[in-house]
Amino acid sequence: MPLVHFFETSFGRTYGRKMVLVEAVSGGVSGWGEVTCGEQPYYNEEWTEGAWELLKSYVVPSLLGRTLETAAEAGRHTAGMKGHRMTRGGMETACWDLEARLKGVPLWRLIGGGARKEIPCGVSIGIQDSVQQLLGKIGTEVEAGYRRIKMKIKPGWDVEVIREVRREFPSIPLMADANSAYTLGDIERLKRLDEFGLMMIEQPLAHDEIIDHAQLQAALETAVCLDECIRTAHHAEQAIRLKACRIINIKLGRVGGFAEAKRVHDVCEANGIPVWCGGMLESGVGRAHNIALATLKNFTLPGDVSASRRYWKRDIIDPWVEVTKQGTIETGDGPGFGYDLDPDFLASVRVRQESFTAQ
Ligand code: OSB
Ligand code: MG
Numbered sequence: 443m444p445l446v447h448f449f450e451t452s453f454g455r456t457y458g459r460k461m462v463l464v465e466a467v468s469g470g471v472s473g474w475g476e477v478t479c480g481e482q483p484y485y486n487e488e489w490t491e492g493a494w495e496l497l498k499s500y501v502v503p504s505l506l507g508r509t510l511e512t513a514a515e516a517g518r519h520t521a522g523m524k525g526h527r528m529t530r531g532g533m534e535t536a537c538w539d540l541e542a543r544l545k546g547v548p549l550w551r552l553i554g555g556g557a558r559k560e561i562p563c564g565v566s567i568g569i570q571d572s573v574q575q576l577l578g579k580i581g582t583e584v585e586a587g588y589r590r591i592k593m594k595i596k597p598g599w600d601v602e603v604i605r606e607v608r609r610e611f612p613s614i615p616l617m618a619d620a621n622s623a624y625t626l627g628d629i630e631r632l633k634r635l636d637e638f639g640l641m642m643i644e645q646p647l648a649h650d651e652i653i654d655h656a657q658l659q660a661a662l663e664t665a666v667c668l669d670e671c672i673r674t675a676h677h678a679e680q681a682i683r684l685k686a687c688r689i690i691n692i693k694l695g696r697v698g699g700f701a702e703a704k705r706v707h708d709v710c711e712a713n714g715i716p717v718w719c720g721g722m723l724e725s726g727v728g729r730a731h732n733i734a735l736a737t738l739k740n741f742t743l744p745g746d747v748s749a750s751r752r753y754w755k756r757d758i759i760d761p762w763v764e765v766t767k768q769g770t771i772e773t774g775d776g777p778g779f780g781y782d783l784d785p786d787f788l789a790s791v792r793v794r795q796e797s798f799t800a801q
Contacts, residue, residue, distance in 0.1 A: 443791055445753055449723060450569040452596035452623035453484040459723055460793075462493050462529075466505075466536035473540025473778060476728035477532035478695030485621065485722075486528070486649060486670060486696065493529040498796065501533050507800030513537035513552075517701045527673055527698035528722075534699030535731050543778040548734070550773055553700050555737030560770035564590035564744035565752065566619065566721065569599050573606050580611060587769040589744040590615035590641060596623040601634050608638050615744075619644035622670055626654050629661055641743075642667040642689050652677065655686035665689050669720055673697055675705035682713045689743065693720040694735055695728070703735055711740040719745035726750055726759030730779035733763070733771055747771065758791070760784045 444458040462477040477497075479488035504519045516537040520530040542549040550556050565583045570576040580591050593607065595618045604618065617640050624632060624646045632646055642665040647654045649670035659666045665688035672678050672690055674697065681687050690710050697703050710717045719736040722728065732747045749771075750762035757763070759781040765771055774780045 443725065443754055443758075445723070446751070446755060448568070451485075451594050451619075452569075452621045454482070455568075456481070456723070459725070460490050461725055461728075462490060462497065462532060463725070463727055464497070464532045464536040466533065466540045468540055469544060471540060471543050473536045473538070473543055474727050474783065475532045475534065475536030475539065476695075476724055476731070477529050478693065478722035478724055478728050479528040480722070488526055488528045493526070493532065494794075496523075496526055496529045497533070501530055502798050505533060505537075506798055510537065513541040514701050517699055527702075528695035531695045531697070531699040534701065535694060535728075538700050539731070539778045546777045548773070548775055548777065549731070549779045550734040550737040553704065553734060553738070555734060555739075556773075557739040557741075558737055558773075560766070560768075560772050561719075561733060561736040561741070561747065562589050562744040563748050563765050563769050563771055564588055564592060564615075564718075564746060565748050566592045566746045567594065569594045569596065573603055576603065577607065577610050580607060580614075584611065584614055587765065587767045588748065589769040590617065592617045592619055592644070592746065594618070595620050597628070597631075601631065604635065604638050604640075615641055617641040617644060617667070619669070620646040622647060622649045626657060629658060632658065633662060636663040640664050644691060645669040645671065652681050652684060652686045655681070656684040659686055659688070667691055669693065670696070672706060674702060675709045678706045678709045678715075682709070682715055688715065690715055690717045691720040691746075692717050692735070692741075693722060694731055695722060696720075700731075700735070704738065707738050707740050716740060716742045718743035719747050721746035721748075723753060725754075726757040726763060726781060727779070727783075729757075729763050730759060730781045733773060734779055737773060744769070756784075756787055758784050758788045 464475040667689040669691040749765040750757035
């Protein structure tokens, strides 16, 4: 699916997405999940083609034909596999949607959410070709009502660019995401960000470096938020114990699905660490799952879950995800994740399909 506008992070530029959807079927009812990895293994180790192979060879065979009492058990059957949580999560989240649809309840209720009827939304804005282009994009999103702006940064597109943004928008809730582009050698440069009153700086250091983040957080006034580093509730515990961050971004795929996302949420809540729901440029399927997740109590900060039309000319769900003028997404009472698939459009963008049936 081509993106409406390219998306650039410190690790590269994307013009379109190629994603794997998982349809889990039982008793004539379908549940849907999305593998949220990138096309290339640069955000983490996963990538679309790898996800396809892992699903076929390991994830599907480990669940096909099994009797599950609840979707909360699904993750156990793939727990022996190391890493690849986004791929395993594509299956796990499909099982949760399936259970919710079989029971006729909204997914947000099944996962124990529902703390809010409307979820607060922010946007993530990529690195642009010019500062002028960035300022224009920020203006559009602020005008649309989004409650916070996240801008991507990297060495060479950081202090001076944020200064320009702050000159134009002195008081908007603003944060920066570096996607692991810095090292502890950059500590003096990162300290210069303190003057801009950012809500947080997201994942400045390496994807697997909790200890370095603890050293950085001790040197900064700005809160550090961890994204890539947190793949399990245990990582969240370690990061909190080491004071490596003051905020955590929870991504459903990155942690392997709803069961682990809830555990990360609970650890953070018990320790007074607020969380927000991150995004991976998902189609409507992954977006709808994120909306359900963000109704859990401790998702108190605006996340990266925003309107379908910011990403796609046409989304694969019906209706599309819309954002109110107050910068919120309203949740409904429909079964499962609460949106229908658009089968005609889905068929028109599908490039590959394989089905597996239990004996
Ligand atoms: O780090 O949050 C990130 C997109 C792709 C990979 C990593 C990230 C992102 C985003 C976009 O920031 C969030 C979204 O709008 O879906
Ligand atoms: Mg991030």
